[in-house]
Amino acid sequence: CDLLCVVGARPNFMKIAPIAAALAAHAPGLRVGLLHTGQHYDAAMNHQYFEALGIPAPDINLEVGSGTHAQQTAEVMRRFEPALDACGARSVLVVGDVNSTIACALVAVKKNIPVIHVEAGLRSFDRGMPEEINRILTDQISDLLFTSEQGARANLLREGIREEAIRFAGNVMIDTLRANLDRALPLSRIVPPELRERHGLTGKQYAVVTLHRPANVDDPAVLASLVDTLVETSKRLPVIFPMHPRTRSMLERASLLEALERGRVAVLPPQGYLEMLGLMKDATVVLTDSGGIQEETTALGVPCITLRESTERPVTVDEGTNTIAGTEPRVILGLVEEVLSTGGKRGKIPEGWEGKASVRIAVAIRDWMSRGCKA
Ligand code: UD1
Structure with missing residues (x-):
């Protein structure tokens, strides 16, 4: 070739x-x-x-x-x-x-x-x-x-x-997002009915979480604190957590999966593209340590709380809907409250993301x- x-x-x-x-x-x-x-x-x-x-x-x-x-x-x-x-x-x-x-x-x-x-x-x-x-x-x-x-x-x-x-x-990732937005799947096709019922995923409000960075999931102390924070968050609104295989194995090893599932957290397997797009598009807020999701939420106009100390995608913070939170529980929960009370950052679409x-x-x-x- x-x-x-x-x-x-x-x-x-x-x-x-x-x-x-x-x-x-x-x-x-x-x-x-x-x-x-x-x-x-x-x-x-x-x-x-x-x-x-x-x-x-x-x-x-x-x-x-x-x-x-x-x-x-x-x-x-x-x-x-x-x-x-x-x-x-x-x-x-x-x-x-x-x-x-x-x-x-x-x-x-x-x-x-x-x-x-x-x-x-x-x-x-x-x-x-x-x-x-x-x-x-x-x-x-x-x-x-x-x-x-x-x-x-x-x-x-x-x-x-x-x-x-x-x-x-x-x-280019936003090319894909725009081309597929109207094929995004609704929540009812993604979260099984029993999980929706158990976690009160019936109304409009919910948070989506993804985690897989070594800095967050490989250290049991950081992971335990993040699990606590997510359980706290779930007292304010139900949480949907499509889980990367690496994160699942770390949670199992640290016996933290049960603690998470005792909260109002619907743990799902890793999702396909149209499923993930559907979940993010209608979310109240997204909490993530992914790079791409910081960009996708900016393109969708959905508030994003990034569970890292830094970002390589600063335009998502300067112009988009992203806030860098780190992993401190107080900071993360404060930002969740802010989104719930104000609707969060609105942002604009960066140049070349059309x-x-x-x-x-x-x-x-x-x-x-x-x-x-x-x-
Ligand atoms: C990789 C990328 C990361 C990206 C992420 C998206 C690097 C350095 N990291 O991280 O930037 O954000 O992909 O997912 O390249 N595993 C499975 N099934 C799979 C793939 C992985 O079970 O199909 C498990 C394995 O236990 C594996 C672990 O996940 O050891 C980590 O996979 P790896 O490809 O090394 O890195 P990611 O954490 O996925």
């Missing part, structure tokens, strides 16, 4: 879907391949997204699965190299900040194959986050960098990236490749 697009983990899928479609429409002469590293492999984290978003089946699946960061990154690299050789790609496109992103970018650049990074330049300035390392390193070795918010350019320039290599594209980012990217890639991958 000419261009090999890489996905690996759940947050990559909603980014690649519109890019693949826009490349087919706006660069029809380009032969585009899709490679899945297999970093995420559960149906709920994986196939469901391909189906719901109409992503073509990957041409190649490396089936790397889980492991430590070193194991997972190394395994992706080891398996990606021969796959890249076999397909003879002239360039490789990676998205986001997961281990698959840096692993494939690193293999490609060492073979002198130019790398395109979509969602470049985001920085939390917290190097304790594995994704921050992935972001910095991927940007350093990329040849064409598409940013999703305007502040990202300054981060890249500060790190010595050439100005000509940086293009403001807007947010649903056309993937078209801008496809056109730019077509022209760039026709110039021999020169910016």
Whole structure:
């Protein structure tokens, strides 16, 4: 193929879907391949997204699965190299900040194959986050960098990236959100009737929670405090908690799952895209440590309380509906009260989040490749 697009983990899928479609429409002469590293492999984290978003089946699946960061990154690299050789790609496109992103970018650049990074330049300035390392390193070795918010350019320039290599594209994840909003599923199709009844999920008000960051779920003390805070929150409004497999296993190990379920908290398995969109769209408030959800709630105009000390997506705070809360119970509960009494931040839609980012990217890639991958 000419261009090999890489996905690996759940947050990559909603980014690649519109890019693949826009490349087919706006660069029809380009032969585009899709490679899945297999970093995420559960149906709920994986196939469901391909189906719901109409992503073509990957041409190649490396089936790397889980492991430590070193194991997972190394395994992706080891398996990606021969796959890249076999397909003879002239360039490789990676998205986001997961281990698959840096692993494939690193293999490609060492073979002198130019790398395109979509969602470049985001920085939390917290190097304790594995994704921050992935972001910095991927940007350093990329040849064409598409940013999703305007502040990202300054981060890249500060790190010595050439100005000509940086293009403001807007947010491809929001392309997917806009394209699918009217297919979002209602709560009644997502939460089973007995859970709805038990937790009083009948009225309009509810909170949605997601948690999976190592800093929050791997430390039993932090996790216990977050569980307490969520149970407290559930005294004010029912809580729906679609649970990442990593979080479930940590809660089970710390015997905290029962405590959570004794509150007004409906614990669900990881949800598909249209389910998650439906849950967020009608939520009173969303509490999360995800990156993408901070953006999706801003696009939906739903207040978001971020359970982290920093964000790499500052536009969601400066212009959107997001508030950085950290993990202090008093702060989180105060913000929940504020949303209940005032309706929370209203925000506005950031520039380039109108649903056309993937078209801008496809056109730019077509022209760039026709110039021999020169910016
Ligand atoms: C990864 C990304 C993170 C992203 C998240 C979305 C990195 C460094 N992190 O974190 O940025 O926000 O995906 O979900 O790449 N597991 C399963 N089934 C799966 C996948 C994972 O059970 O399909 C469990 C395994 O126990 C695994 C653990 O989740 O060990 C962590 O998976 P991993 O891919 O290492 O990272 P995530 O926490 O999912």
